[in-house]
Structures are given as structure tokens and as C-alpha cells.
Amino acid sequence: MTKLDDILLEIWPRVKRKHLFPELPDPVGAEGEERVGLDIKGKRISISREFVAEMSQAIEQGDVVEGLLDHAISHYLCCPWDFSTHLKLYAEAKEILRDKEMAQRATDYFMDVVADTHCVSQKETPLPQIYRNFKGGIVDEAIHALYQRIWGIDLGATGHEDISRKLSRLPYLDRTRWRESMRRFAKVIKALFEIEEKQGGSGEPSPMGDHGLEQYSPQEIEQGLKELALDAATPSEFRDIVRDFEDEILEASQSRDQGMGLGPGRSLDADLLYYMKLAENYLLPIRRMPTEKSGSLYPHQHIPWEVGKPYQDIDPWTSFGKIMPGITQTWRRREGEIFGREEGIPDCIVIIDSSGSMTDPRQRLSYAVLGAACACDAYLRNEAEVAVYNFSDARSGGQKVLPYSRYRKQIYRTICHYFGGGTRLLVENIEALQTEKAPDIFLITDMQITNLEVLVEYFNTCKNRVTAVHIGDNKHVETFRHSVAMRKNIEIYGVAKKEDIPRIVLGKVQDYLYKKVGP
Amino acid sequence: MRNPFLDFRSLPYEKKEIPLDRIVRAKQEIMDSILEGYLHLVEEEVKDLVWLVEHSHVVRTYSAAVNRIRELHYDQDDIEEFCAELDSAKKIPYMISGPAGIYLSALINHAPEDRIVLRPKDFDRTFHFMGYRLPESKTLILQGNVGDFVGAGLSGGSLVVEGSVGNWCGAGMMNGEILVTGYAGQKTGEWMRGGEIHVDGSIGSLGRSRFGGKIYQRGKLVIPQELDDQY
Numbered sequence: 001m002t003k004l005d006d007i008l009l010e011i012w013p014r015v016k017r018k019h020l021f022p023e024l025p026d027p028v029g030a031e032g033e034e035r036v037g038l039d040i041k042g043k044r045i046s047i048s049r050e051f052v053a054e055m056s057q058a059i060e061q062g063d064v065v066e067g068l069l070d071h072a073i074s075h076y077l078c079c080p081w082d083f084s085t086h087l088k089l090y091a092e093a094k095e096i097l098r099d100k101e102m103a104q105r106a107t108d109y110f111m112d113v114v115a116d117t118h119c120v121s122q123k124e125t126p127l128p129q130i131y132r133n134f135k136g137g138i139v140d141e142a143i144h145a146l147y148q149r150i151w152g153i154d155l156g157a158t159g160h161e162d163i164s165r166k167l168s169r170l171p172y173l174d175r176t177r178w179r180e181s182m183r184r185f186a187k188v189i190k191a192l193f194e195i196e197e198k199q200g201g202s203g204e205p206s207p208m209g210d211h212g213l214e215q216y217s218p219q220e221i222e223q224g225l226k227e228l229a230l231d232a233a234t235p236s237e238f239r240d241i242v243r244d245f246e247d248e249i250l251e252a253s254q255s256r257d258q259g260m261g262l263g264p265g266r267s268l269d270a271d272l273l274y275y276m277k278l279a280e281n282y283l284l285p286i287r288r289m290p291t292e293k294s295g296s297l298y299p300h301q302h303i304p305w306e307v308g309k310p311y312q313d314i315d316p317w318t319s320f321g322k323i324m325p326g327i328t329q330t331w332r333r334r335e336g337e338i339f340g341r342e343e344g345i346p347d348c349i350v351i352i353d354s355s356g357s358m359t360d361p362r363q364r365l366s367y368a369v370l371g372a373a374c375a376c377d378a379y380l381r382n383e384a385e386v387a388v389y390n391f392s393d394a395r396s397g398g399q400k401v402l403p404y405s406r407y408r409k410q411i412y413r414t415i416c417h418y419f420g421g422g423t424r425l426l427v428e429n430i431e432a433l434q435t436e437k438a439p440d441i442f443l444i445t446d447m448q449i450t451n452l453e454v455l456v457e458y459f460n461t462c463k464n465r466v467t468a469v470h471i472g473d474n475k476h477v478e479t480f481r482h483s484v485a486m487r488k489n490i491e492i493y494g495v496a497k498k499e500d501i502p503r504i505v506l507g508k509v510q511d512y513l514y515k516k517v518g519p
Numbered sequence: 520m521r522n523p524f525l526d527f528r529s530l531p532y533e534k535k536e537i538p539l540d541r542i543v544r545a546k547q548e549i550m551d552s553i554l555e556g557y558l559h560l561v562e563e564e565v566k567d568l569v570w571l572v573e574h575s576h577v578v579r580t581y582s583a584a585v586n587r588i589r590e591l592h593y594d595q596d597d598i599e600e601f602c603a604e605l606d607s608a609k610k611i612p613y614m615i616s617g618p619a620g621i622y623l624s625a626l627i628n629h630a631p632e633d634r635i636v637l638r639p640k641d642f643d644r645t646f647h648f649m650g651y652r653l654p655e656s657k658t659l660i661l662q663g664n665v666g667d668f669v670g671a672g673l674s675g676g677s678l679v680v681e682g683s684v685g686n687w688c689g690a691g692m693m694n695g696e697i698l699v700t701g702y703a704g705q706k707t708g709e710w711m712r713g714g715e716i717h718v719d720g721s722i723g724s725l726g727r728s729r730f731g732g733k734i735y736q737r738g739k740l741v742i743p744q745e746l747d748d749q750y
Contacts, residue, residue, distance in 0.1 A: 120535075
């Protein structure tokens with residue numbers, strides 16, 4: 001065992017106790033660089049032997065290791081805390097700096113300042129000693145000058161008065177203002193990046209290492225994307241951030257079987273991912289329905305048992321436990337289809353209108369696509385299959401039909417397809433998706449369908465449970481409501497804003513529970 | 520039963536006050552005062568949320584703004600942050616560009632620094648009336664494009680715009696110098712009484728009523744020469 005490992009064994013329990021026992025695996029010593037002390041992958045902290053050896057010329061080895069561990073744990077406990085916060089901070093920096101690499105560096109520096117300041121303000125830590133003895137590039141010098149100013153500890157930093165004064169005004173420890181602080185931090189630090197660029201390089205690496213996405217688990221990435229989708233005002237806002245981390249997100253999605261539902265080895269479609277993740281925030285309930293059917297003989301009515309008749313159909317409950325002609329009752333069986341007590345979720349046909357009157361889902365948040373995505377997500381979660389009929393001007397080819405599938409990406413690609421033309425559907429294409437099991441139908445449209453009467457007629461004859469969702473209100477919605485008012489298997493919902501979507505209950509029928517639906 | 524949390528009593532936990540806390544608190548107090556001053560100014564001067572650009576109106580608003588900031592102790596960083604607040608409009612319910620620009624000019628004119636650098640290019644909003652009545656011995660450098668009435672009523676200061684300016688640049692200026700590295704809009708130098716305007720780019724049009732001063736375009740004197748017809 002090398003000396004670093006001995007030091008880690010000795011120090012780690014103490015550092016863990018100091019930080020109130022964070023749930024982190026034991027750190028390891030690793031071969032690394034002289035200039036970078038830390039690397040965090042999947043929560044495991046690796047400490048560079050070379051960095052510790054280099055720094056130990058000026059500071060005690062134990063102090064170097066403790067300082068590095070304090071820094072790493074502060075990232076875990078304070079900033080960025082989670083993947084979603086990391087991405088949001090990055091998004092703010094990117095908006096100001098307009099460059100991926102610069103934005104990543106600015107975010108890293110900001111998170112370092114927050115984590116270190118949090119640690120210095122709350123714990124006894126040798127972190128300032130490390131900074132005092134580390135000579136970095138121009139940005140590091142400015143950050144050290146900032147630390148000197150906001151920690152009130154002499155770190156031997158000189159110069160960068162203007163920058164450190166401006167940076168020192170930001171409320172780093174106020175989590176609620178991090179995004180605003182990140183923007184201002186990026187604005188100020190931009191000048192230093194520009195100087196570095198003029199000097200012909202991207203500068204020295206930070207001694208505390210980069211903060212790549214590899215430090216997060218696939219589950220954290222998935223959760224972070226869900227939150228980011230909810231937070232993004234438009235699909236493009238989400239797209240801009242996610243595209244910068246395409247490789248990392250794809251890697252995370254492929255490391256799990258079901259993870260993001262993207263499937264392996266494909267490029268990332270940020271718009272699909274946006275609706276996928278946003279839909280996961282709205283878990284729509286689905287009413288279960290009797291699914292066990294049988295065509296065999298079923299018990300129909302009681303008749304008195306007579307001597308010589310088989311015993312197996314005797315109903316002991318109505319026979320008072322006796323075998324006696326005249327008292328004992330037996331079942332008369334009848335042939336026909338019956339519903340058993342087994343309940344389940346049927347498959348679903350999603351009918352989505354993507355005509356010109358609907359919002360283009362790639363430009364702005366489309367409630368129709370979000371609603372359809374939520375419905376698909378709900379059925380897929382319940383092990384059902386989904387077929388999609390996306391239509392605009394179906395007669396001139398403006399339609400897409402996806403047969404029953406459980407492949408999320410394919411389903412989302414079909415519902416996100418935007419035709420932007422007229423609005424006419426072909427009922428025969430919906431009919432072609434019908435199966436013996438009577439799948440649910442989920443329709444989402446603004447009801448401005450040229451041949452709405454054909455659809456109404458179809459719904460008036462079909463036995464499926466229909467959930468019809470209209471976007472906005474117009475006279476066609478009223479027409480539709482009146483036309484299907486007598487139908488008990490059709491439920492209508494209106495969506496005017498995002499918050500209306502969770503109100504939808506899929507497969508809800510007015511007269512439900514072991515009753516055969518239909519006329 | 521033994522309290523399992525007793526073990527943690529021995530842990531050294533003490534929230535230390537670091538200079539950052541003091542800096543942020545002090546800065547916040549100043550910013551709150553600046554914002555309060557602006558909101559009062561808007562309440563007083565913009566009764567119907569309409570603010571007309573009239574000479575008397577501008578003068579009155581400026582005087583009110585100066586009265587509001589008289590007791591404040593702020594510096595260039597506070598002005599820059601106030602610009603950011605105006606830009607984000609998170610704490611400001613109504614940002615009316617005329618009074619906002621005049622209030623900013625009052626802050627600049629009474630700041631302790633003689634040389635102030637602001638970066639309008641970092642902001643999405645367009646700021647008008649920047650450098651209004653900039654006094655002698657003050658230099659204001661604006662990095663980025665600015666709006667209308669830039670350097671209006673300039674009173675001896677030096678205003679450098681590293682970008683373009685809107686209409687009515689240097690309107691009614693008395694003395695001092697305006698340097699514009701980009702282009703200038705319509706009615707540049709209208710009612711000008713003295714001083715110099717230097718524009719490196721094109722000029723939309725020159726003001727028709729002038730009582731003095733000089734306007735240069737790409738280093739060439741265009742006013743007071745009788746070359747108005749070409750604009």
C-alpha cells in the first residue's frame with residue numbers, strides 16, 4: 001500500500017465526520033496530473049498522486065488530501081448538488097458566453113467558488129493553503145484574488161483588483177440567486193477568457209479538475225433532464241443545452257436498459273427528448289378495464305340438481321352444503337363471451353392532429369404533442385403498446401401511421417412529426433389499427449377537422465374507450481361535444497395551458513365497472 | 520434509550536462570518552436604495568405610465584432623480600448592477616426607458632469616479648438618455664450600442680460610445696465631446712449649442728436647428744459647413 005492510500009485511510013473517516021457523513025464511496029488515489037488534484041466519476045473521488053506529491057513540497061501531505069476531499073465533498077453537499085442545477089448554471093453561462101468550452105469553464109469556476117466558500121465559511125479546512133501554494137493561469141489568479149477578498153485570508157494574490165471587486169459582490173451562498181449570479185460571474189470572467197484567447201491558449205487547468213457530467217449517475221441525468229424540460233420555456237431552449245452534452249447523455253441512456261428510451265447507437269434528437277422528459281413530469285392515470293375474456297361455457301343460472309347429473313357444477317353456496325335433489329343447486333352453463341375479473345390496460349391508438357392550426361412542436365411547446373406524449377408514456381409504463389395516427393391533410397398524403405409498438409423513440413418521432421397542412425383524416429386508417437381487444441383511443445386536436453362528422457360517426461359506432469382532448473375552444477369543439485353527448489365511452493377534456501394536462505384521466509368512461517360499453 | 524445524535528455534539532460547527540457576507544449585505548442595501556429611488560421617481564414622474572419627451576419634462580425628471588440619489592453612497596459597480604437590474608426587470612415592475620436613462624445619467628454624473636465604463640452590449644434592453652448632462656471632468660465610456668438622446672444636454676464631459684447611437688445624439692449639448700465609433704441616427708446635434716460630436720460611421724441626418732458646436736464625420740468637419748443638403 002502506498003503512502004497516499006495510508007493517508008486516505010487515516011483522513012477519510014475524519015473528513016466524513018466533519019461533513020456529517022455524506023453518502024460517498026471511499027476515495028482512491030490514482031495516477032493523474034501534477035496540475036489537477038481531483039477527479040470525480042460516479043461519486044467516487046480520485047486524488048492525483050502527482051498533484052499531492054507536487055503540493056507536498058509546500059504543505060503537509062495530509063493537509064493537501066484533506067483540502068481536496070473538502071472541496072469534492074462540498075460539491076456533493078452544496079454546489080451543484082444535482083445534474084439539473086449544473087445544467088441550469090451552464091445554460092446561464094452559455095447564454096452570456098455563446099461558446100461551449102468557455103461556458104463549461106465559467107460554470108466550473110463558479111461552482112468551485114460556491115463550494116469552496118461554503119466549506120471555508122462552515123468548516124475548518126486547509127483549502128486556503130492549497131490555493132496559496134498553487135500557481136495557475138490568469139483566471140486562477142483572478143479567482144485567488146477573489147477568494148482573498150471574500151474569505152478575508154491572505155492567499156498571496158496580487159492584481160486583478162477590478163475583476164475580483166466585481167466578482168466579490170455576488171451572493172455565492174444564496175442558492176436562490178445562483179442563476180442570476182452565474183450570469184454576472186460569466187459577464188465578468190468573459191474578459192479574462194478573451195485575454196487568454198488572445199494569448200493563444202485556453203489557459204491552465206483548474207487544480208480542482210473539470211466538472212464533467214461523468215460525475216452523475218444515469219438516474220441523476222434522467223431526473224435532471226426531466227427538471228430541465230419542465231424549466232425550459234421552449235423546446236429550443238432545452239435543445240440548445242442538451243445538444244452540448246449529446247455524447248454524455250447518450251452514454252448515460254445506453255448504460256441502462258430502459259433509461260431514456262432512446263435506444264443504443266443513435267444520434268440524439270433533442271426535441272424528442274424534450275417531450276419525452278416533459279411528459280414524464282405528468283403521470284396521467286389510466287382507468288383499468290376487464291381484459292380477461294373467454295368464449296367457452298360460463299355459469300349462467302341455477303337449476304335444481306337431479307340424481308344422475310354431474311357433480312362438478314354443483315354450487316355449494318346455494319346448496320347449503322347438502323347433496324339432495326330439490327335442495328342442491330347446480331349451474332346451467334351457456335356458451336358466449338364473458339368478462340373475467342382480471343383487469344388490465346389495453347393498448348392505445350393515439351390520434352394526433354398536426355395540421356397548420358396546431359403549434360409546430362419544434363418551434364414552441366405544443367400542448368397537443370405534450371398531451372399525446374403523456375398518453376403514450378402512461379400506456380407504455382403499463383406494459384401496453386401504442387399505435388399512432390398523425391394526420392394533417394391525410395388525403396394528399398399528409399399522414400403518418402405507426403403500427404403498435406413499444407419503441408419509445410419511434411412513437412415520439414411519429415407524434416412529433418409536424419405536417420402543417422390542411423386537416424382531414426381517413427377513418428379507414430384508424431379502423432386498420434383496431435384489434436380484437438378493443439384498444440383505447442386517445443384523440444388530441446383543436447377539432448377544426450374538415451371531415452369532423454366522419455370522425456363523430458366513427459366514434460358513435462365504435463366500442464373503444466375514447467379520450468378526446470381539444471386544444472383551445474371553438475365552435476367545432478361544441479359541435480363535437482353535442483354529437484357525442486349520448487356516448488358513455490367518450491370522455492372530453494379541454495387543454496388551454498400546460499397545467500390542464502394532468503387533469504386528463506385516460507380511459508375514463510362515464511358508466512364504468514364491469515359493464516359492457518357501447519350501444 | 521441513548522440519543523444517537525449526541526455523538527454529533529462534539530463536531531465543530533460554527534458558521535463563520537466571512538467578508539463576503541458583509542460585502543453582499545452592504546451591496547444589497549445600496550442596491551435597494553437605488554431601486555427605491557428609481558421606483559419613487561417613476562411613481563412621481565410617470566403618473567399614467569406615459570412619459571413624454573419634452574424639454575421641461577426631462578429637466579424636471581433629472582432634478583427629481585438628483586434629489587433621490589443625493590444621500591446615496593454608491594460606486595461604478597452599483598451603477599453597472601443597476602443596469603443589470605433594469606435589464607432583467609426582476610425587481611422592477613415597470614421599466615420606462617426615458618426616466619430609467621435619466622436616473623442612470625444622474626447616478627453617473629454624481630458617482631465618485633471620474634471615469635466610468637459601462638457595457639450596454641451585455642444587456643438586452645436599449646438604454647436612452649445615456650450621458651445626459653455629463654459634467655466637465657467626467658468621462659463615460661459605453662461599450663455597445665445605445666439608444667436615443669445619447670449625450671443630450673452634455674455639459675463639458677467626454678462621452679465615448681464604442682458602438683452606434685440612435686436618434687437625437689447630442690441634442691442640446693452645451694459643451695464637451697461625444698465620440699461615436701459606429702453610426703449615428705436622425706437629427707444628430709439638434710439644438711446643439713457647443714462642444715463636438717465625432718462620428719466614425721454614417722450619420723442618418725443632422726439636426727436642423729443648431730446654435731453652435733461642431734460635428735465631424737470620419738474626421739472631416741461637416742458642421743458648421745453648409746453641407747446639410749447631402750444628408
